[in-house]
Structures are given as structure tokens and as C-alpha cells.
Amino acid sequence: MKKIWSLIIIMSLGMVVAGCQKTSATTESNEKTVEVLDSTNQKITVPATPKKIVVFDSSLLDTVDALGEGDKVIGVPVKNLPTYLKQYGDRESVGGVKEPDLEKINALKPDLILISSRQADFKDELAKIAPTVYLATDIKDSWSSAQKNIETVATLFGKESEAKAKIAKIKTSIDALKTKDQALNARSLVVMTNENSLSAFGPGSRYGIVYDTFGLTPVDETLEPSTHGASISYEYILEKNPDYIFVVDRTKAIGGDQSTTNLADNELVKQTNAGKNNHVITLDPQVWYLAGSGLESLPIMIDEISKGLN
Incomplete structure (x- = not known):
């Protein structure tokens, strides 16, 4: 009888452990992600509403800021920050705009990295650390390119409607200037x-x-x-x-x-x-x-x- 009860207990424990493993796997598989196209039309999958971001480009940083997501920024090229973004001077320094500090970035363990043309040569190496979205401005069509980049950043945070409203306001100012x-x-x-x-x-x-x-x-x-x-x-x-x-x-x-x-x-x-x-x-x-x-x-x-x- 003791042997039977021991066998029952062991089988019960096994079922509990198996259940725990299944729950863990389900949690991982249910992690929400979002897919965006970068400036080379490459599909990049990133966590929805990323919480730890490294941003190298000032325009991308000011867009993140304007969308109210600046608290997610953990690293920037501090020495190259323009004055109008000086509030990010207390973030971790991740190298220069043309020479990212890969070791430092890896230590920060970001879940998203945003770069532009000045960091293009490091795109593949940065992608090994975290999902890296490359968004550059096409000088042949600056305004359309800028809108597309803004909308892509907004998609990362689920802020599409806010971005559209701000873009519409900019368009009004452009019309007045014309x-x-x-x-x-x-x-x-x-x-x-x-x-x-x-x-x-x-x-x-x-x-x-x-x-x-x-x-x-x-x-x-x-x-x-x-x-x-x-x-x-x-x-x-x-x-x-x-x-x-x-x-x-x-x-x-x-x-x-x-x-x-x-x-x-x-x-x-x-x-x-x-x-x-x-x-x-x-x-x-x-x-x-x-x-x-x-x-x-x-x-x-x-x-x-x-x-x-x-």
C-alpha cells in the first residue's frame, strides 16, 4: 500500500511540474510584439511598448519625447545631444553618433535600439544585442520620409493617433509658410x-x-x-x-x-x-x-x- 501511495504522490508532483512548465512556455509565446519596416524595407519584430530603449538619432529621440515615451530611454550619445534635448543628458552615454559603444550597450540590455544613417555601419552588430530599427531620412523626399519615420516610431508605442494629430498640425504650419x-x-x-x-x-x-x-x-x-x-x-x-x-x-x-x-x-x-x-x-x-x-x-x-x- 505504501508503494502505491508513493507512486501516486510522485505522479502528482510530475503533473504539477509539467503544468508549471506549460504555463511558462505559454507566457513566453504570448509576449506581445509588433512588426515594423525599417528604411531598407526589412521587417523588424520588437516587443510591443518597449521599456528600455537606446536612441542614437536626435530626430528619433525628439519624436519619442513628443509622444510622451521619453522615460523609456536609457541610453543616448550624450556628448552629441542638441540643446533642445538636454533633458536626456542624464541618461547613460552609449558612445558617439558614429561610434556606438557596443560593450556599454550590451551591458544596458535594451529591448529596442533606434538608429539612423550615421550608425548604419553598426546595424548588424547592434541587432545582435537587441532589435534594432534603422530609420533614415531620404533627402530626395524629406517630408514623406520624416512622416514615415514618425509613424513607425509611433507604432512601436501604440501612439499612432497621437502622431497623426501632431503631423496634421505640422502640415498646417507648412501650408501657412508656403x-x-x-x-x-x-x-x-x-x-x-x-x-x-x-x-x-x-x-x-x-x-x-x-x-x-x-x-x-x-x-x-x-x-x-x-x-x-x-x-x-x-x-x-x-x-x-x-x-x-x-x-x-x-x-x-x-x-x-x-x-x-x-x-x-x-x-x-x-x-x-x-x-x-x-x-x-x-x-x-x-x-x-x-x-x-x-x-x-x-x-x-x-x-x-x-x-x-x-
């Missing part, structure tokens, strides 16, 4: 300064959004679309004679030597329509050079251009 520029009937030029060098940007370029989306008329439509811009001289600026010049100072954006002469102080620039009418406008270099396509950076850019046209 109307203002059309009334002026002016020609504009975007110039990036980098210590002693000058680069000009036309439609379809890094700052092509000014023309392609915001509706400004380029002073030179022959400029080749480019990420780095076309090298120009002060003589070129005088020859083209823009009514408005918008300046992005790369040196200031990356914290370099800021002692170089302001573009508006150049004698040739002073002779242009822009120079004569105080229409040489310096843009926030950190927003334009380090970000430029997020839910927070886009309104800043629109506002700067709009005020510049006043």
Missing part, C-alpha cells in the same frame, strides 16, 4: 558654413526640405542634389544675389572653433539683396545639422524660416 513665401515672391539660398568653407544646398539636397516642402524658391536650381552640398565662394553668393540667405553653421553644431567671421559680415554678402535688407538668417545649427526630421525639430525649423521671412 503662403507667406508666395506673397514675398523672393529667392532663397541655404548655405552651410564649416570654419572657412561654404556649401550651398538646392532642391533634393540635405536641406532641400526648405524648397521641396516649405515652398521657398531656390536662387539656383542647377545645384546638384547632395548630402554635403556644393562647394561655393562668396563671389558665387554675390553673383546669385539671393533675397534671403539661411545659414547652418556646422562648426557650432559640433562644438568646434566658433571664432570665424559671421557670413553676414562678409563684404560681398553685404552687397546682395539679403545683405542689404538684413535677410541673412542664422538657423539653429544643432536642430538643422543634428536633427531636422522629428516631431519637435520640424516645428522649430518651420518657425525659424517663417520668422526669417518676416
Whole structure:
């Protein structure tokens, strides 16, 4: 009889253990996930509403912030944070924007990593640590690309409706900016300064959004679309004679030597329509050079251009 009872007890314990294992497996299999497409149309599966995120791109970070999910961010490239995102300066430093600290990121054990083109070379290595979503801006179609990236980030947090409402508000501001520029009937030029060098940007370029989306008329439509811009001289600026010049100072954006002469102080620039009418406008270099396509950076850019046209 004792042997029978012992056998019954053993069998009962076995059933309990088996039941526990089944419950554990069911829990794991029921973990909610979401599937998104990255900028290469690759499907990436990530946990729904991720709780520990490493973000390398400023535009993606400001979108996460605008959607109210900033508390999930555990790591950023602290040294390269633009001022308007300084509240994230107390997060863990995960390397530079072009050199992620893989060991540090692995130690943080994130459940999601967001990157853009500056980290593209590390995409595969980062993906070994955690699901990595690569979202880059297509300069040939900046606005559509920005919207797509914003909507993808929103999907990760189930914030699609909030993102759509914010995008609609940005669209309204863009329409108002277009109307203002059309009334002026002016020609504009975007110039990036980098210590002693000058680069000009036309439609379809890094700052092509000014023309392609915001509706400004380029002073030179022959400029080749480019990420780095076309090298120009002060003589070129005088020859083209823009009514408005918008300046992005790369040196200031990356914290370099800021002692170089302001573009508006150049004698040739002073002779242009822009120079004569105080229409040489310096843009926030950190927003334009380090970000430029997020839910927070886009309104800043629109506002700067709009005020510049006043």
C-alpha cells in the first residue's frame, strides 16, 4: 500500500511540474510584439511598448519625447545631444553618433535600439544585442520620409493617433509658410558654413526640405542634389544675389572653433539683396545639422524660416 501511495504522490508532483512548465512556455509565446519596416524595407519584430530603449538619432529621440515615451530611454550619445534635448543628458552615454559603444550597450540590455544613417555601419552588430530599427531620412523626399519615420516610431508605442494629430498640425504650419513665401515672391539660398568653407544646398539636397516642402524658391536650381552640398565662394553668393540667405553653421553644431567671421559680415554678402535688407538668417545649427526630421525639430525649423521671412 505504501508503494502505491508513493507512486501516486510522485505522479502528482510530475503533473504539477509539467503544468508549471506549460504555463511558462505559454507566457513566453504570448509576449506581445509588433512588426515594423525599417528604411531598407526589412521587417523588424520588437516587443510591443518597449521599456528600455537606446536612441542614437536626435530626430528619433525628439519624436519619442513628443509622444510622451521619453522615460523609456536609457541610453543616448550624450556628448552629441542638441540643446533642445538636454533633458536626456542624464541618461547613460552609449558612445558617439558614429561610434556606438557596443560593450556599454550590451551591458544596458535594451529591448529596442533606434538608429539612423550615421550608425548604419553598426546595424548588424547592434541587432545582435537587441532589435534594432534603422530609420533614415531620404533627402530626395524629406517630408514623406520624416512622416514615415514618425509613424513607425509611433507604432512601436501604440501612439499612432497621437502622431497623426501632431503631423496634421505640422502640415498646417507648412501650408501657412508656403503662403507667406508666395506673397514675398523672393529667392532663397541655404548655405552651410564649416570654419572657412561654404556649401550651398538646392532642391533634393540635405536641406532641400526648405524648397521641396516649405515652398521657398531656390536662387539656383542647377545645384546638384547632395548630402554635403556644393562647394561655393562668396563671389558665387554675390553673383546669385539671393533675397534671403539661411545659414547652418556646422562648426557650432559640433562644438568646434566658433571664432570665424559671421557670413553676414562678409563684404560681398553685404552687397546682395539679403545683405542689404538684413535677410541673412542664422538657423539653429544643432536642430538643422543634428536633427531636422522629428516631431519637435520640424516645428522649430518651420518657425525659424517663417520668422526669417518676416
